[in-house]
Amino acid sequence: MAKKIKKEELKKLQGVISELNQFKLKIGDIEVQKHILLHQAATIESEDLKEIQSNLEDTYGKVSIDINDGSITEIKKDEPSKED
Numbered sequence: 001m002a003k004k005i006k007k008e009e010l011k012k013l014q015g016v017i018s019e020l021n022q023f024k025l026k027i028g029d030i031e032v033q034k035h036i037l038l039h040q041a042a043t044i045e046s047e048d049l050k051e052i053q054s055n056l057e058d059t060y061g062k063v064s065i066d067i068n069d070g071s072i073t074e075i076k077k078d079e080p081s082k083e084d
Contacts, residue, residue, distance in 0.1 A: 056065065064073045
C-alpha cells in the first residue's frame with residue numbers, strides 16, 4: 001500500500017489549488033475582456049474618429065476644433081499640425 005498524506009492535509013492542499021485555479025481563470029477572463037476593449041478602442045479611433053475628422057475637414061477646412069466648446073481656430077500654414 002502506497003503512503004498517503006493525511007485527509008486533512010489533502011483537503012487543505014486541494015482547497016488551495018482550487019482557489020488558485022479560480023484566480024487564474026478570472027485573470028484569463030479579464031485578459032479576454034481587455035483584448036476586446038482594446039480592439040473596440042482601436043476601431044473607434046481608426047474608423048469612427050477618422051470619419052468624423054474627414055467630414056469636419058471637408059466642411060471647415062484644415063482647422064483646430066476645441067472639443068469642449070466647438071470653437072474653430074484657423075491653422076496657420078507655417079504652424080505644424082498636432083499630428084506631426
